[in-house]
Amino acid sequence: METPVTPKSLPLRIHEGLERLATALRADDWVGARAAGVNPTQFAIMASLEGRPGGLSVRDIAQQLGVSQPSATDSIGALERKGYLYKAPAPSDRRSVRIVLTEHGEASLASAHATRSVAESAAGALDRAQQEELLVSLVTMIRHLQESGIIPIQRMCVSCRFFRPYAHQDAAQPHHCTFVDAAFGQQDLRVDCREHETADPSARAATWAEFTRDHTLNPPGI
Numbered sequence: 094m095e096t097p098v099t100p101k102s103l104p105l106r107i108h109e110g111l112e113r114l115a116t117a118l119r120a121d122d123w124v125g126a127r128a129a130g131v132n133p134t135q136f137a138i139m140a141s142l143e144g145r146p147g148g149l150s151v152r153d154i155a156q157q158l159g160v161s162q163p164s165a166t167d168s169i170g171a172l173e174r175k176g177y178l179y180k181a182p183a184p185s186d187r188r189s190v191r192i193v194l195t196e197h198g199e200a201s202l203a204s205a206h207a208t209r210s211v212a213e214s215a216a217g218a219l220d221r222a223q224q225e226e227l228l229v230s231l232v233t234m235i236r237h238l239q240e241s242g243i244i245p246i247q248r249m250c251v252s253c254r255f256f257r258p259y260a261h262q263d264a265a266q267p268h269h270c271t272f273v274d275a276a277f278g279q280q281d282l283r284v285d286c287r288e289h290e291t292a293d294p295s296a297r298a299a300t301w302a303e304f305t306r307d308h309t310l311n312p313p314g315i
């Protein structure tokens with residue numbers, strides 16, 4: 094029998110906690126999907142295309158969702174018939190296609206987002222400092238998965254070629270985005286930024302080393 098004296102390992106209990114959250118988030122996805130008149134897989138495809146005017150390839154979409162290409166192709170066909178997306182020739186190779194959200198798809202997605210609240214409600218149970226810590230923990234976990242090749246590169250600051258961690262000595266806004274040429278704080282780290290451009294592997298490694306270095310001992314520029 095499991096007792097507080099002999100609990101399961103900490104990573105395993107974190108796994109269990111994430112599963113509980115995932116169950117609630119999946120239920121929330123059903124609410125959003127129903128509002129858009131699609132199923133959760135189709136809803137996830139629409140969400141993956143949001144903010145990507147150049148669209149994604151079928152392969153990219155399948156990778157993002159962790160499904161097979163034939164399965165993604167079926168869902169894309171259903172969404173195309175509903176008028177939520179269209180296929181456009183890829184600029185670099187006219188023989189391949191990109192999948193792009195239509196205006197109707199964007200509007201449906203936006204109204205469906207308004208019906209979902211579970212993640213925001215759960216995050217609201219944390220104070221500001223806890224939310225910031227959780228954001229950094231999530232970024233750390235997502236980065237580990239993407240650098241291990243388990244999930245594709247996500248559009249996070251820590252993998253972006255415009256990100257300069259701890260470029261400033263201002264504790265509230267230590268980071269710098271060279272795309273908008275502005276400082277920003279830890280709480281503003283992006284997980285899915287439209288302007289993201291993937292840095293090369295060596296730059297990503299250097300950025301991560303700087304991001305995770307203990308700056309209280311050796312602040313930048315000192």
Ligand code: SF4
Pocket residue numbers: 248249250253254255256257269270271272273283286287288289290
């Ligand atoms: S462009 Fe976006 S992802 Fe890249 S550093 Fe700026 S805010 Fe972060």
